Amino acid sequence: MAFASRTTAATRSLARSFATLHQAPRSGKSPTAVVMMNMGGPSTVAETHDFLLNLFSDGDLLRLPLQRFAAPILARRRTPQIEQQYQEIGGGSPILRYTQLQGAGMTALLDELHPETAPHKAYVAFRYANPLTGETARQMKADGVKRAIAFTQYPQYSCSTTGSSLNELFRRSKVGEFGDDVEWSVIDRWGTHPGFIESVAQNIEAALAKFSPDTRNDVVLLFSAHSLPMSVVNRGDPYVLEVSASVAAVMDRLGHSNPYRLVWQSQVGPSAWMGMQTGEALKGLARLGKKQVVLVPIAFTSDHIETLYELDLEYAKEAREHGIEVHRAESLNESPVFIRALADITAQHLRDYSSGKVGPTSVQLGLRCPGCTNATCGQQKEWFARGGR
Numbered sequence: 001m002a003f004a005s006r007t008t009a010a011t012r013s014l015a016r017s018f019a020t021l022h023q024a025p026r027s028g029k030s031p032t033a034v035v036m037m038n039m040g041g042p043s044t045v046a047e048t049h050d051f052l053l054n055l056f057s058d059g060d061l062l063r064l065p066l067q068r069f070a071a072p073i074l075a076r077r078r079t080p081q082i083e084q085q086y087q088e089i090g091g092g093s094p095i096l097r098y099t100q101l102q103g104a105g106m107t108a109l110l111d112e113l114h115p116e117t118a119p120h121k122a123y124v125a126f127r128y129a130n131p132l133t134g135e136t137a138r139q140m141k142a143d144g145v146k147r148a149i150a151f152t153q154y155p156q157y158s159c160s161t162t163g164s165s166l167n168e169l170f171r172r173s174k175v176g177e178f179g180d181d182v183e184w185s186v187i188d189r190w191g192t193h194p195g196f197i198e199s200v201a202q203n204i205e206a207a208l209a210k211f212s213p214d215t216r217n218d219v220v221l222l223f224s225a226h227s228l229p230m231s232v233v234n235r236g237d238p239y240v241l242e243v244s245a246s247v248a249a250v251m252d253r254l255g256h257s258n259p260y261r262l263v264w265q266s267q268v269g270p271s272a273w274m275g276m277q278t279g280e281a282l283k284g285l286a287r288l289g290k291k292q293v294v295l296v297p298i299a300f301t302s303d304h305i306e307t308l309y310e311l312d313l314e315y316a317k318e319a320r321e322h323g324i325e326v327h328r329a330e331s332l333n334e335s336p337v338f339i340r341a342l343a344d345i346t347a348q349h350l351r352d353y354s355s356g357k358v359g360p361t362s363v364q365l366g367l368r369c370p371g372c373t374n375a376t377c378g379q380q381k382e383w384f385a386r387g388g389r
């Protein structure tokens with residue numbers, strides 16, 4: 001996938017402003033940090049093994065018997081296949097580049113939308129790839145950050161994604177890695193924010209425009225999200241509900257112009273995961289004579305192997321072999337509508353927080369999953385609810 005060749009002049013100018021933002025804070029005032037939390041991905045093929053090792057070692061994502069020993073074995077076993085996939089999508093994951101770009105655009109807008117807390121500075125904190133949370137903490141400490149917003153880049157909340165990132169931030173803060181006395185607040189979910197919904201809807205409309213006008217309204221919109229093990233769903237994780245809410249909001253925005261389904265992709269391992277699986281759904285639609293489909297990634301905001309490899313190279317190819325005309329809605333990547341949404345979400349949070357309308361965390365973040373037995377989740381929620389003090 002020619003990711004690099006799609007870089008536009010706008011991208012380059014945003015990347016330049018990101019570089020500027022990563023220099024010393026302006027006017028000696030310590031910046032308001034907007035910490036963009038996500039899982040990350042290997043920027044180069046060579047980083048794949050470490051990415052997988054970090055992922056399989058994460059007890060907040062998955063619990064393995066003898067995890068310290070099992071994780072290196074699983075990572076080593078899975079590395080060649082995943083390396084091959086990153087090779088085929090252009091030599092690595094574009095997530096860091098897109099996150100930096102989105103962060104630069106967001107903070108530039110934020111300085112105008114909420115000058116009271118300017119300058120704002122975007123920091124990237126990835127859970128499994130560089131820059132890891134520890135490195136981000138060192139940078140924030142060096143910049144003298146005293147006010148920080150932990151802003152999840154997963155639109156919908158899951159304990160295995162945003163929950164894991166918050167637990168990691170909490171652990172590192174507790175041992176002083178971010179410095180003393182940082183005041184934290186959290187943006188933990190935004191899956192129905194109108195700006196996010198609008199940006200997804202616009203990309204769907206662009207994909208629909210590729211079909212003949214005569215049959216355009218018959219095209220099936222197949223929303224696809226990373227699946228979740230049923231063990232996680234069954235302990236009360238809110239992700240499935242929140243992804244469904246995003247899909248409902250997008251369909252409302254589109255005026256229910258097309259039939260649609262929400263399906264689930266990328267399950268790993270032998271246990272039961274949330275279904276129906278995306279690949280099976282495509283085959284089923286072909287069997288039913290539904291030969292026009294738009295695939296819509298709904299739970300991740302930039303390209304990654306799930307879109308560039310699994311959807312584009314595996315499923316779309318297979319679907320075409322079944323006679324389906326399939327187009328994928330672009331990931332949000334450089335979407336100016338989406339970048340504006342990120343800025344609006346943060347500005348609203350800062351306004352509501354400084355006026356006392358909301359506390360450091362949302363009401364919803366305070367509730368643990370009814371089946372949660374991970375003690376860190378409870379401690380983390382209490383700590384963030386006190387503003388990280």
Ligand SMILES: C=CC1=C(C)c2cc3[nH]c(cc4nc(cc5[nH]c(cc1n2)c(C)c5CCC(=O)O)C(CCC(=O)O)=C4C)c(C)c3C=C
Nearest residue numbers: 040041061062093158160161226229268299300304305306
């Ligand atoms: C919101 C999205 C995601 C959820 C929820 C999620 C849960 C989850 N994932 C695993 C295991 C793996 N995930 C892997 C890669 C991966 N996961 C997501 C997103 C979610 N995961 C993305 C976007 C990616 C790809 C990153 C990229 O750069 O492209 C992998 C590694 C790849 C592989 O080996 O197939 C694993 C393993 C679990 C167990 C889980 C819920 C508990």
Ligand SMILES: [Fe+2]
Nearest residue numbers: 039226227266
């Ligand atoms: Fe995953």
Ligand SMILES: [Fe+2]
Nearest residue numbers: 159372374377
């Ligand atoms: Fe939990």
